[in-house]
Amino acid sequence: MKEKNRVMQFIVIGTLVLSLLVHAINRFVHHSLMEHEVMHSAFSHGFLDQMFFWTPIALVITGAVLSRLHAEHAWIPLVHTLSLTLCSMSIIAGGKGMVEYHFSIFMVLAILMYYNNIALLLSSTVLFAAQHLLGFFFFPELVYGSKVYEFTMVAIHLVFVILFIGAVMYQIIANRHATQRFEKEQNQKLQQTVKSIIESLAHTSQEVQRNSSGLSAQSNELNRLTMEVVHTMHQVEQAANDQENGVEVSRKAIGGMLTDICHIAENSASASELSDHAAHEAEKGNESIQLAVQQMQSMHQAIHTTAEKVKVLGERSQEINQIVNLITDVASRTNLLALNAAIEAARAGEHGKGFTIVSTEVRKLAEQTSESAKQIAELIEDIQMNNQASIHSMDQVIGTFAHGNEAVVSAGHAFERIRGSIHSVASQMRDISGTSQQMSANTQQFSASMEAISLLSSQLTDNVKSVSKRTDEQDTLINKASDLADKLEEHSHTLNEIMMKTKHTFSLQ
Incomplete structure (x- = not known):
């Protein structure tokens, strides 16, 4: 919904710009419309004209502020719907009710189909119907461009809008039914696939658990033997260190005596x-x-x-x-x-x-x-x-x-x-x-x-230390292998729990 609101925000702004252009063109550029304005001099660009001009601007600003504060606000689709609907009404009013600008109604309804929401389409349709009916009885110049307009034309407009909305609603409902059938089929296929995966994982998990248990036992035995070797090597290393220290002390004493004799x-x-x-x-x-x-x-x-x-x-x-x-x-x-x-x-x-x-x-x-x-x-x-x-x-x-x-x-x-x-x-x-x-x-x-x-x-001491170091490294690797076996067994249990939960989720037997 966040991405849809962002896309609709740009479209609403574009529609507002289009409305402003229509007002500018019909008020300041097309001088050929002056005769039309003279013929309808009784028409007053009063309160309603200003309302149709400023209301879309206010709604667009409101939608932008809501999107800025909370991009997934529940009111944003409704505000965008009202903004597009009133922008279309503003285009019609700015275009002096010319019949060509009434096509903006279908443009707005087509844009609103992006939300795939029947309630929003009905809301816009009701507003357009109210505009046409109220315009026919109270301000025909603002909607139809003339004080006299046949109700037959109004009825035709309403019929085509209703037919358009009916077709769109039918397409939306049919699309939903098709989507539900497709999702149901996909869910069935997914259940079969998940069931197959779970069975394969269960077999693999059992093998991993069995192998990890054997590896853990072998690692423990090897670790015990390695500890004995490490203990023996430490004793040899200590003896070698003592011998080296004794030789070093003798060497230093002889060196001191040699220095004194020299x-x-x-x-x-x-x-x-x-x-x-x-x-x-x-x-x-x-x-x-x-x-x-x-x-x-x-x-x-x-x-x-x-x-x-x-x-x-x-x-x-x-x-x-x-x-x-x-x-x-x-x-x-x-x-x-x-x-x-x-x-x-x-x-x-x-x-x-x-x-x-x-x-x-x-x-x-x-x-x-x-x-x-x-x-x-x-x-x-x-x-x-x-x-x-x-x-x-x-x-x-x-x-x-x-x-x-x-x-x-x-x-x-x-x-x-x-x-x-x-x-x-x-x-x-x-x-x-x-x-x-x-x-x-x-x-x-x-x-x-x-x-x-x-x-x-x-x-000799270096060699003993090297062997002892290698033994320590081997002991570390064995401990890591033992830890890895424990982790594999733990992951196997976790995988079994996940498979049970997956079976329960997909209602698999």
């Missing part, structure tokens, strides 16, 4: 090289110590010589100080004599003026000499003080150097003993290095053997 060998070789290098350096150190002893003795002699010279310098400084004291005394006396000479020259007056100048210069020289002697005395005093400090320092250096010389000599003897010990250690380290290298080579051979054993254990 480190020992490397360290022994390095220590041997370092011992040889230390022995060589000890030889050089001994030579350096002996050279240092000789240099210390030379420096000790040089320091003694320097100390003697410093003492001599102190004695010479004292002699210079005595000479400076003598010069100071001479300068003092010279200054005194120059003063006396100046006094005597002053007494001599003009005759002693030249002597006064000489005595003055002599006094100045005496003063300068005295001042220089003082400066020299101060310098000599500083030199003596520094010399005393130098003598004291040299005494300390001599004492310290004596102790250092003894320490260097002792260090030389100790270094000689160290050199002998280093030579002995170097010889022993060479022996240890050779032994470590031999041990490293033997351990490497043992590690290679353990690697081979570990590889074989790993391969």
Whole structure:
């Protein structure tokens, strides 16, 4: 019904468009109809004219809204019937009642046959009959195009419409009877076919049920055997894993020991090289110590010589100080004599003026000499003080150097003993290095053997795991086969129930 309503919706819209075109053509295009309109000037396009124009539009919109809200609404066929009927009436009214437009009645009735519904056809027929009768008595211009129209023509119209509807109704009823007979024959054929199918399915279902039961029993037995194999393989796998783990632990321990031995060998070789290098350096150190002893003795002699010279310098400084004291005394006396000479020259007056100048210069020289002697005395005093400090320092250096010389000599003897010990250690380290290298080579051979054993254990474990995995997969497949057998048996029971229901539905014996 939904598809019929959708198709009729398009046809109704097309019929409405046709009605609007008829109104447009007769109102605005065909100017030749003006004389006809003048002859019937008494005709009024009033309320009825507008009603026939707008009512189909309203019904078409109503049908579209109903189809939009609910495509299978029960009122949609009736609304489409009313829309088509009133569109035909609108076409007749828009065409000024021209007899040609009355053929739209048969077009509408033919369209309504699509619903195959007698009630809808009768409804449309009653409406058309009412239009013609009411039009004949009250508004003939709107239906027949003239104020005067013979009732005979009206009766003829009604008779042909009734004959058309009668023929259509007869065809619909005959078609229904033929359809019922055809459906009855088809139902009988269908019952026979279904009966044959049910019998075949029943036989097949029994075979499937019997085979599925046997398959289920075999699957259970095979599943039990497989579980035993899986249990055994898991034990073998566990033993292989334990063996592989033990070999792996041994391999790691040997690998660690090999690494340690290699480190020992490397360290022994390095220590041997370092011992040889230390022995060589000890030889050089001994030579350096002996050279240092000789240099210390030379420096000790040089320091003694320097100390003697410093003492001599102190004695010479004292002699210079005595000479400076003598010069100071001479300068003092010279200054005194120059003063006396100046006094005597002053007494001599003009005759002693030249002597006064000489005595003055002599006094100045005496003063300068005295001042220089003082400066020299101060310098000599500083030199003596520094010399005393130098003598004291040299005494300390001599004492310290004596102790250092003894320490260097002792260090030389100790270094000689160290050199002998280093030579002995170097010889022993060479022996240890050779032994470590031999041990490293033997351990490497043992590690290679353990690697081979570990590889074989790993391969054995992989093979056991592969077999165990295949066994698990086989167990899974067996379980699936068992489940499938159970499902087949279940489907067989379901199929039997369906066949019983089908027999009951089709009343098969």
